[in-house]
Amino acid sequence: MSAEKEMLDLLEYEDKEELFQDIPELIRTDLDIPEGLSEREVMVEVKNKLEKNKDLNELTSFLGGGIYNHYIPAAVGEIIGKSEFYTSYTPYQAEISQGLLQSLFEYQSLIAELTGLGAVNTSMYDYPTALAEAVLMSARISRKGRKFLIPENIHWEKDPVLKNYLRGKDIDIEKVKFDEVGRIDKEDLKSKLGEEVFGFYVETPNVFGVIEEDVDTFKDLKEDNDCVLVAGTDPVLLSLMTLPSNWGADIVVGESQPLGIPPSYGGPTVGIFASDEKYIRKMPGRIIGETEDSNGKRAYCMTLQTREQHIRRERATSNICTNQSLMALASAVYTHIKGGLGLEDLARKNYKKAHNLAERIDQIEGFEAPYFDSEFYKEFTVKTPEGSKEIFERCAEKDVLPGIPLDEKEKFNSLPDILLTAVTEMNTDEDIDLLLETLEEVVG
Amino acid sequence: MNSDYRQARYEEDLLVERADSRKVEDNPLPSSIAREEAPKIPDLPKHEVVRYFNRLSQMNYGIDTGFYPLGSCTMKYNPKFTEKIASHSKATDLHPYQPEDMAQGTLEIMYELQELLAELGGMNAVSLQPAAGAHGEITGLMIAHQYHKDNDDERKEVILPDTAHGTNPASVSMLGYDLVEIPSEDGCVDIEALEEAAGDDTAAFMITNPNTLGLFEKDACQIAEIIHEAGGLLYYDGANLNAIMGKTDPGAMNFDIMHFNLHKTFSTPHGGGGPGSGPVGVTKEFASYLPVPIVEKDGGRYHLNYDLENSIGRVKGIYGNWLVLLKAYTYIKEKGKDGLEEAAERAVLNSNYLRKKLEPHLDLPYRELRKHEFVLSGKKMKDKGLKTTDLAKRLLDYGFHAPTIYFPQLVDEALMIEPTETETKETLDGFAEAVASIMEEDEEVIGEAPHNTAVGRVDETKAIRDSVLSYKMRKEE
Secondary structure, eight states: OOHHHHHHHHHTOSSGGGGGTTSOGGGBOOOOSOBOOOHHHHHHHHHHHHTTBOOGGGSEEOOOTTOOOOOOOHHHHHHHTOHHHHTOOSOOSGGGOHHHHHHHHHHHHHHHHHHSOSEEOSOBSSHHHHHHHHHHHHHHHOOSOSEEEEESSOOTTHHHHHHHHHTTSSOEEEEEOBOTTSSBOHHHHHHHOSTTEEEEEEESSOTTSBOOSOTHHHHHHHHHHTOEEEEEEOTTGGGTBOOGGGGTOSEEEEEOTTTTOOOGGGOSOOEEEEEOGGGGGGOOSOOEEEEEBTTSOEEEEEOOGGGSHHHHGGGSSOOOOSOOHHHHHHHHHHHHHHHHHHHHHHHHHHHHHHHHHHHHHHTSTTOBSSSSOSOBSSEEEEEOSSOHHHHHHHHHHTTEEOOEEHHHHOOTTTOOSEEEEEOOTTSOHHHHHHHHHHHHHHHO | OOOOOOOOOOOOOOSGGGOOOOBOOSOOSOGGGBOOBOOSOOOOOHHHHHHHHHHHHHTOOOTTTSOOOBTTSOOOOOOHHHHHHHTSHHHHSOOTTSOGGGBHHHHHHHHHHHHHHHHHHTOSEEEOOOOSHHHHHHHHHHHHHHHHHHTTOOOOEEEEETTOOTHHHHHHHHTTOEEEEEOEETTEEOHHHHHHHOSTTEEEEEEOSSOTTSOOOTTHHHHHHHHHHTTOEEEEEETTGGGTTTTBOTTTTTOSEEEEOHHHHTOOOOTTTOOOOOOEEEOGGGGGGSOSOEEEEETTEEEEEOOOTTOOOOSSSTTSOHHHHHHHHHHHHHHHHHHHHHHHHHHHHHHHHHHHHHTTTSBOOSOSOOSSOEEEEOGGGGGGTOOHHHHHHHHHHTTOOOOEESOSTTSTTEEEEOOOTTOOHHHHHHHHHHHHHHHTSOHHHHHTOOOSSSSSSBOHHHHHHHOOOSGGGOOOO
16 A cells, blocks of 8 residues: 555545545645656756856956855865755754754854954845845834934945835835035035934945045944944955944844855845844844853853744744855855955955956056045946946947946946946956956947 | 654854954054954864764755744755756856846846746736845835825825734835734634725735635635725735645735745755745836836846836835745746645645644644644643743654744644655655654653754753854853
8 A cells, every 4th residue: 555545534535635634625726737757857947948058157247236256165165065054944943953053153254253243143034125124123123203314325235125114104215415526525425414313224334335434424423423333344354344334233133145155146145144142132133142052061042032033923033934044154154164264365366356456447547446536345346438428338249247337336426437347256357357458448 | 652763963163262362463454443353263174164064964954854833934846957957157157237138048037937927826926026025025015105106195004914924014014004903713814904904004915825824715716805995005925835836826905915925835955044035026006116226028038127117216216035935936837737736735735735644632723624734832832831841842852843833823833844845755644653752752851852852952041041143142151
């Protein structure tokens, strides 16, 4: 007797269809999709489709805009490919999930080391949603006023995400101008702060790749106005840049994709979320805590779960349940494979490469790089002599992607035509020569 | 029956503990923003790092380790060919802002997935942008919000049954809606209570069907009528779609908006909590409200359309969790029409079989026939002076992951069990035997469980009290 028959017998059913007798006939449907394929057939078919893509190995790409092409040591894929990790669920049963819990605690610890903020969650979906959650958390921290300030030069995808998350909430977003060198216009920021404002957001590097140099001002402004300071930054750069906690950041958000996650057409990545220790009960998302087991041995578990939707329901700090844990694990493995010195070295290398490239682009007639005369890290603005979109398209015909044409995305109050150009260790000297040649050619 | 499972036990200090203090040297940044003290990240030989994480992986339990009947989570086998295809460089090494002409393969797959999901949900249009189920829920509510707003109809309430997943009420309040929770009758929506609750202020009603007790809401059509009559929209939480594929769909039940959990129904791995993917489907009337961009086909070319008339805008950066989408697509192609229907049938058969096997040992509230999952009450444990938690912990000793516990909240000492279609009868029998065996054990053995895992019972109260959330927060003893 087949196993299925035995199972049906126990239930006293003749046929599997009887298991669905509680679904009314009126709403029965048939599936109109193709029949299944064998594993071999489906592999061939999907691979053939993927072959229509041109991947970054076939292109000379200087694209960034939040997603960067870095080298990922093979060990990272090996570890996150362990099925004990990737086929597990959220670690509700701590005793049998110590491996993942400790790994995620490593991730939290690394982000804490980089940001200076001790309380870190295991991930948000991405940078834009992390920012949106940070604004909502700021409103929980400060009951003062209903206005939150963000820079007007914010990534074209963050702005609409934030707007949607604040839908239905009594929170107004006001935008702060940027100055002639692409930084936050501090005078404008000062004039907009006040009784009504419960927090403000500073990004460094910002969407132009520009780094804020006078960060202590933000701390002073935050303290003078008794509001919440949210900082957005880059985790690799933090190995060289002063801790956001040193200049008053209460919450730090960012994107962990540069730490060991392939560009993947933009997803999955990891939204970084760290907070000052005094606000832990207001944080969104899963958090791993260190504790002991019944024998006094060090152990880990999910903690402060009474903030979360599965316990607190409508009073939860966020609705997030499934997050991006495996990607956070990738970032932890990547960072440890690199090591502290390795991470610093990477930041230094990318910094130098970018400065070198900007200087050389600047020498091409008609180009100006960086357009904003400010300190930057691995990404910078290039003013183009003709439409940046047209230049991009002409370069793309030669399989060179010189940067993101900003006129296509957002002009941020009528900037000239600009390319947002990013450099990483993946761009060789030959790539850089090719880019320069191509730029000269397409405008020539 | 023997509890002979033994999980690996290593005592591994954190890697971050091994770092020495040092200064950052040769810093190219201006002194005003140059970091002085280096972060505590050690520089270890690669082999040490690999060995460390490898050992940690051995102290973790996945579906590939054993049975994982976590209710509501659909922990089915994750095929390996989908993993392989998603690690292809033509899938991973793509930049989101590369020209559409250079990503035609990806766009084609995304387009076809939109179409496949629309058919599976009985919907007309699908957005692949949301990254998770809860993210899909909030996206759906944003669509409802925008729709009512466009009709100058300020509705303030969202109605939920008391069996709803925790993410539902959390999504409702995150969007500033007032929550109206209605009680269940015999485990299903109380129609009278719903009629009373529905009215001019009802923006939407959210429900999963089969519900979290594993019961099919047979009054689905009546529910839809009541809500639509009141001018509200009907939202389908797709967490339990695995049970009904090929039998019925949310469109047939007159839902307006729904989300899919690709990491449940379409077998993409849960990754220890994520990444998932929560595409949102809508009927024709709401297609123009979906987040942008969506993928469209123009002759033989695929492109991203950012121009939808009533679009809510964005809910996430870029286009969605592409690699997860790819795995789900590959899974659906391999299963096909018959394979998916068979998955639903087998999932429901496994669930009912295991229910029947466990009924002699634990209590089953509400009627018998369940769909893909069922909820038992562990109140018998109280006779031993124990709780459902203790039973769950003892199951770990037998090499099984525990079911979801203490949810749904309307069942006392709840155990929510979802075996999925990929388990054999032998595995289900083994689990039932383990439960039977535990019910006969000494209170002490159960109460002090687990014994065979990497660590003993973890002190969650201490974790809250101490709140050590990173190495940085660890206080020196």
